[in-house]
Amino acid sequence: MxxxxxxxxxxxxxxxxxxxxxxxxxxxxxxxxxxxxxxxxxxxxxxxxxxxxxxxxxxxxxxxxxxxxxxxxxxxxxxxxxxxxxxxxxxxxxxxxxxxxxxxxxxxxxxxxxxxxxxxxxxxxxxxxxxxxxxxxxxxxxxxxxxxxxxxxxxxxxxxxxxxxxxxxxxxxxxxxxxxxKPQPYAEATRLLTQLRTVARQLPGATLDPGGISEHLLEELRVVAKTDRGAVLSASGGGRLVVLAQVGVDRVDWETTLDADSAIADAWASQQAQTSARSQSRSHRGGEVSALIVPLVAGVRTVGLVVLEADAGHAYPPPVVARVTALTGPAALRLEAALLFDEVRSLATNEERQRLAREIHDGVAQELVMVGYGIDNALATVHEDAEETAESLRTLRQEVTRVITELRLSLFELRSEVDRHGGLAAAIAEYARTVGASGGLRVHLSLDESTARLPAATEAELLRIAQEAVTNARKHAGAANLWVTCEVDPPYAQIEVSDDGHGIGDQRPDGHYGLAIMAERAERIRGRLEIRPRRPSGTTVAVVLGSSPRRDKVRGSTAAEGE
CATH class of the missing domain: 1.20.58 (Methane Monooxygenase Hydroxylase; Chain G, domain 1)
Incomplete structure (x- = not known):
């Protein structure tokens, strides 16, 4: 018609x-x-x-x-x-x-x-x-x-x-x-995303990195204010803060709970700078101290806090507070843009992973299962005198089963995310147990996670690096044991995956491709990837984020004793 x-x-x-x-x-x-x-x-x-x-x-x-x-x-x-x-x-x-x-x-x-x-x-x-x-x-x-x-x-x-x-x-x-x-929601979202894309292409890559912006801000503040230790914190949901960057000689266990009775909580709620004669660290050993907490306010929204502390009394008079505030004002807008960009990228990445998982599950995985059923039916009809044909079919059936298992593990990896309540260590442990069991590996876990959290985008990248390391060990190492160590003490974190297999030198080309992907992910969060042989056999893959001066001292003394 x-x-x-x-x-x-x-x-x-x-x-x-x-x-x-x-x-x-x-x-x-x-x-x-x-x-x-x-x-x-x-x-x-x-x-x-x-x-x-x-x-x-x-x-x-x-x-x-x-x-x-x-x-x-x-x-x-x-x-x-x-x-x-x-x-x-x-x-x-x-x-x-x-x-x-x-x-x-x-x-x-x-x-x-x-x-x-x-x-x-x-x-x-x-x-x-x-x-x-x-x-x-x-x-x-x-x-x-x-x-x-x-x-x-x-x-x-x-x-x-x-x-x-x-x-x-x-x-x-x-x-x-x-x-x-009032533009329509999708029209407004399109306009804002287009602007964000344009800005992201024009600016240098580091300017949209929350950690890099925070570290640069702390270095600027140390010039105008006495600082024995300091940190930049941002919200992570659930009434808690995450440490984006910190400076100082020793590791600091900052107060990250917004419902606590602290100058940090007061500064966040009032959007006004706060000074205190009490340390904002739960690990402070005592002594005279001065603390300055300055909220990072972009428009009407608090996007983070700067915490500065000095081991001296009255270290932050009004002129110093004014100089610090003059630097934090412009930094707040840069930090908000970086955090929003990180969140948009994380949401888009997770959505794409879920979409791929759905397509694989509903497409290739289902078709392979049907192929397996077809092979089973063919085996049932093969005559006893055709043993060679039957053996070929059984071999083919084993291969199809292996591919289906690999697909299911890939789906599990795509759908794995860091639970904002469970934490990074729990997500890594769950993945290691599931994948290790499928590969016949004995998994040994060592988990040490602080109550403070890393930024969500950083946790996601660390999880993907750990997943790739565990998958490489299962596929290519020929190992019997898998050791997974997870230490999280924001902004420091270290993930180690070790196996007792035949070593990295004998891995297939796709295994080296996986190592390249891990290196790219580590660089994205300003971490470093370490790949070294394990004694007496096997390989250790580690990713280290930030630094822990206290741990560095321990390692340095241990190395000196060894010499």
Missing amino acids: PASTPSQPQTQPLAAAARGVLLALVAVLTLFATRDVAQLWWIALLGVAGLPAVLAPQHRLLGPLSRFAEVAVLGLAASQVAADTHLNGVTGGLGASAVLAYLAVPVTVTALRRRFAEGAALLAVAAATLLVAAAFTEVDGRRQLTEPGYLAVCAQWLILAGLGLFTARTLQRVMRVRGEG
Whole structure:
């Protein structure tokens, strides 16, 4: 069937039904007012006049002409019915009201189509027709135009129709203004993402790294304020903060709970700089201390905090606080942009991983399962004298089973995420146990995770590096044991995956490709990837994020003793 064009007749059942119902109502009211069946011919004529508007509502000429014909017939009918009603001893206004109720039809149609000029013209034609018809119609020897009751009823209906048209016009303007003031969510999201993409392409890569921005800010602040230790914290959800960067000689266990009674919580809630004579570290050993906490406020939103501490009294007088605040103001906007970019990238990455998992599960995985079933059916029908064919089928079935297992593990890896309540160590442990069991590996776990959290994007990258290391050990190492160590003490973190296999030198090319991917991920979060042989056999893959001065001291003393 060819597609219809606007010039072709298009019936609209709902509009036609509405017209028919109102036309029938007008016919009943007219019959009730005049008690004369002959007057219904006006109603029939009204229906004929409106028929083109029903059959071809989109036509540029037929639709408007039909509506003008309707109001012209309506004016003549109202005048004649009013006169006949008066002859029957009933006021003429009742008969006019019975017919003029139909005036709502053409006026409403123009309002719905936003043809308000046409609606005003229809009212003008209706008024003119009513006046002309009344001027030539006599009632009891005088012109109907002189009947006050008739004129009052006509005026009431015309005013009501005009008010309805004006209201529709006003509502349409209000909705248009609101639509211009509030862009649609997807249109606004597209605009903002386009701007973010443009900015991301123009700026150097490090400027959209929250950790890099935080470290640079701390270095700037150390020039203007005495700082024995300091940190930049940001929100992570659940009323807790994460450490983006820190400086100082010793590792600091900062207060990261926003509902605690601390200057950190006060600064976050008030968006005002706070000074305190009490350390904001839970690991502070005592002694005189000065603390300065400055919120990083972008617009009206607090995006982070800067915490500076000095082992001296009154180290942060008002002039120093002013200099620090002058530096943190611009940094807040840069940090917010970096955090938002990180979040958008993380959301997009997770969504893509989930999409790939769904496609693999619903596509290739299901087809391979069906192939396996087909091989099973073929094995069941192979004759005993065809042992060579049966053996080939069994080998093929084993290979299909292996590929299905690999696919299922890949799906598990794609869907694995760091639970904001469980933590990074729990996610790595779950993956290592599941993958190790599938590969017949004995898994040894050593987990040491602080209550403080790393940024979500950093945790996600560390999880992917650990997953790749575990997968490489299962696929290529030929190991019997797997050791997984996870130490998280923000902003420091270290993940180690060791095996007792045949070593990295004998791995396949795809294993080296996996190592390259891990190196890229480590570089993205400003970490370092270490690959070294394990004694007496095997390989150790480690990723280290940040530094822990206390651990470095321990390792240095251990190395000195070894020498």
